[in-house]
Amino acid sequence: MMCGEWQVSIRRASAALEFDRSTYHYQSCRPDQALLAARIKTIRETRVRYGYRRVQVLLRREGWVIKQKRTRRIYNELGLQLRNKTPKLRVKAKLREDRAPATRPNDVWAMDFVHDQLATGRKIRVLTVIDTFSRFSPVVDPRFSYRAEHVVATLERVCAKVGYPRTIRVDQDSEFISRDLDLWAYTKGVTLDFSRPGKPTDNAFIEAFNGASGANV
Known part of the structure; x- marks a missing residue:
């Protein structure tokens, strides 16, 4: 805002505010949380007894570079914590649209x-x-x-x-x-x-x- 209103360069504005210019140009490298949350939720739709640690293992296998602490936070935010009782059968699950019929032996x-x-x-x-x-x-x-x-x-x-x-x-x-x-x-x-x-x-x-x-x- 200061650069636009006062017509000054980013360098002069950063010096006046004692603000590191690298922060202004920084772009987050973190993977999109919505995609990560969706993937965690998809894993738990079929692996209903997987805790966040085992979900973390599957994510790492798929190439996600994330810490277990973040997996646990998103896992908990989605309300996926394991209960003592088995999930009730009346809970509706999504249709399996990703299945294809076998085309050969051992498929x-x-x-x-x-x-x-x-x-x-x-x-x-x-x-x-x-x-x-x-x-x-x-x-x-x-x-x-x-x-x-x-x-x-x-x-x-x-x-x-x-x-x-x-x-x-x-x-x-x-x-x-x-x-x-x-x-x-x-x-x-x-x-x-x-x-x-x-x-x-x-x-x-x-x-x-x-x-x-x-x-x-």
Whole structure:
């Protein structure tokens, strides 16, 4: 304003006000906060149990150069803090418009658990996987106890034989949102495509496969 009203140069105005000229010419290099906030919100729409630390990891992988403190601030401003209870199923999620049908084998796999009980009464969990293009099931693996590290071990064993998929569709089971599976997928270049909470039709291929299998159990 002073330069315009008094017709003086920036240098003379800065000297009179004892103002550093570099501040006048400074342009912020910070990434646009609206874009960052939108990306954080998008991540949490499918990874509903991710805290700000795990969101920060994904942002760094995508090339965002930001401090964890800023991620936490925006995360909290968006009201994304984790609650003790699982989000209610009546909460409406956005439609999955980013999904494309598989075009070749190992393009998209779908994965889930089914449960059964032996004649002795002991319960088992069965990891089922299906290729959504070929309808081939690379693995049906039963265990008495199935943890995240077991899922990783099973996938690594199977992928060594048939190859790694480009994408695996999964739901929000604790084994699928675990750090173990996330790190494995990132290392192998596999995308984990999470279903929306309360939307089993997002993973309809594995639901149909498990339904048909269950009829014969």
